[in-house]
Amino acid sequence: MNAIFIHSCFLGCRQTLPYAAIVTHYVDSEVGRLGTVLLHRPGPELARLTPRNNDSLLFDAIPWVGRAQEEHDAFAAALRGRGVEVLYLADLLAETLAVDEARAELTAEVLRSPRLGDTLRARVADHLAYLDPVALADVLIAGLAHEELRLSPERPGGLVYTLMDRHDFVIDPLPNLLFTRDSSLWIGDRVGVTSLAMPARRRETTLTDAIYRHHPRFVGTEAVYHPHLEHLEGGDVLLLAPGVLAVGVGERTTPAGAERLARQVFAAGLAHTILVVPIAQERATMHLDTVCTMVDVDAVLMYPNVANTLSAYTMIAGADGEDPRVDGPAPFLRAAADAMDLDQLRVIDTGLDPVTAEREQWDDGNNTLALAPRLCVGYERNVETNAQLERAGIEVIPIASSELGSGRGGPRCMSCPLVRDPLRG
Numbered sequence: 001m002n003a004i005f006i007h008s009c010f011l012g013c014r015q016t017l018p019y020a021a022i023v024t025h026y027v028d029s030e031v032g033r034l035g036t037v038l039l040h041r042p043g044p045e046l047a048r049l050t051p052r053n054n055d056s057l058l059f060d061a062i063p064w065v066g067r068a069q070e071e072h073d074a075f076a077a078a079l080r081g082r083g084v085e086v087l088y089l090a091d092l093l094a095e096t097l098a099v100d101e102a103r104a105e106l107t108a109e110v111l112r113s114p115r116l117g118d119t120l121r122a123r124v125a126d127h128l129a130y131l132d133p134v135a136l137a138d139v140l141i142a143g144l145a146h147e148e149l150r151l152s153p154e155r156p157g158g159l160v161y162t163l164m165d166r167h168d169f170v171i172d173p174l175p176n177l178l179f180t181r182d183s184s185l186w187i188g189d190r191v192g193v194t195s196l197a198m199p200a201r202r203r204e205t206t207l208t209d210a211i212y213r214h215h216p217r218f219v220g221t222e223a224v225y226h227p228h229l230e231h232l233e234g235g236d237v238l239l240l241a242p243g244v245l246a247v248g249v250g251e252r253t254t255p256a257g258a259e260r261l262a263r264q265v266f267a268a269g270l271a272h273t274i275l276v277v278p279i280a281q282e283r284a285t286m287h288l289d290t291v292c293t294m295v296d297v298d299a300v301l302m303y304p305n306v307a308n309t310l311s312a313y314t315m316i317a318g319a320d321g322e323d324p325r326v327d328g329p330a331p332f333l334r335a336a337a338d339a340m341d342l343d344q345l346r347v348i349d350t351g352l353d354p355v356t357a358e359r360e361q362w363d364d365g366n367n368t369l370a371l372a373p374r375l376c377v378g379y380e381r382n383v384e385t386n387a388q389l390e391r392a393g394i395e396v397i398p399i400a401s402s403e404l405g406s407g408r409g410g411p412r413c414m415s416c417p418l419v420r421d422p423l424r425g
């Protein structure tokens with residue numbers, strides 16, 4: 001594999017990165033054999049969670065960081081054990097920050113916050129300027145607490161810093177970076193950097209956007225979505241089959257986001273049909289992948305309490321320059337099978353009875369990550385769901401989730417596939 005050099009003027013830092021000049025990333029389904037995946041190993045950003053801020057930071061409990069890391073390492077090991085290349089977001093970010101332009105851009109973005117005011121902005125700029133790429137990546141991910149800002153009597157913090165609550169952050173942490181699914185997605189050979197709806201997550205896409213635009217591994221990659229567009233989150237997008245997408249609209253992705261994705265995807269020739277699926281605007285069903293994931297080319301794992309009520313509007317690409325056609329609504333399972341050219345989709349239920357189903361849906365039983373047709377990773381705690389999968393001929397690789405689950409996301413949420421074997425042709 002070729003090695004390439006990135007030269008950064010920052011402190012004369014020179015790094016050799018072990019990436020081939022051109023790597024092909026390509027995803028056209030949910031279940032093609034997984035080749036490469038982007039994960040984020042949870043770190044100090046989880047230690048920022050307290051009973052005071054966990055709701056606004058979108059966690060349901062205060063995770064034990066060391067145990068969460070062990071659980072996540074076991075997840076990564078399970079993937080590697082099946083031949084999957086695991087990339088870590090923090091590594092890619094540090095390597096990206098060795099590129100001067102990326103460093104300048106990400107630093108400027110943090111300093112732009114109107115919360116800071118001029119004096120504090122200058123102090124934060126000084127603080128960041130002395131960090132090497134790895135330390136700067138840490139701060140961009142874990143944030144900067146009030147007491148961590150280096151000040152001196154000659155360079156005091158000023159009014160904003162003085163009046164700031166000691167529990168406030170000078171730079172907010174990003175604990176939900178763990179859920180790499182949501183901040184970017186791949187459709188064919190294009191990346192979409194999404195537009196996150198919740199204030200606690202918005203800054204995540206400044207990092208993924210910089211990685212895909214500046215990291216040498218992604219040179220030449222074209223984007224199919226941008227963070228300044230209408231709200232769209234990766235957990236709402238399922239690649240049902242080559243050329244067929246399902247997009248959930250609810251708490252996160254808006255109808256305008258789904259329509260924008262459809263226009264962009266149709267214009268790029270990446271799909272011919274998009275099913276837009278309204279889901280309840282509740283935390284338990286924040287994304288489509290909390291109620292439905294694919295486990296085979298013709299099989300979905302689905303929350304039975306919604307399986308027969310979920311509907312879909314079908315968008316079909318228009319001829320050159322014309323608006324897409326919108327049909328429906330129709331029952332989701334029917335519309336999906338028709339779009340995928342199947343007689344029907346096989347449906348595997350989460351849990352056996354409504355109460356177990358509700359408990360296991362809440363614990364991300366539906367949120368499996370397929371490594372290949374009929375092989376997936378699932379949380380071990382969802383005993384009934386996993387048994388149902390095994391009965392249906394789907395092998396489940398179980399992973400622990402006592403701490404990982406506190407952010408309300410499962411194996412699919414915690415992974416962004418960059419390479420899958422194509423199902424097309």
Ligand SMILES: NC(=O)NCCC[C@H](N)C(=O)O
Nearest residue numbers: 058179235287407408409413
């Ligand atoms: N695709 C997903 O369902 N991702 C889970 C995101 C959980 C995160 N705590 C959030 O509320 O956004």
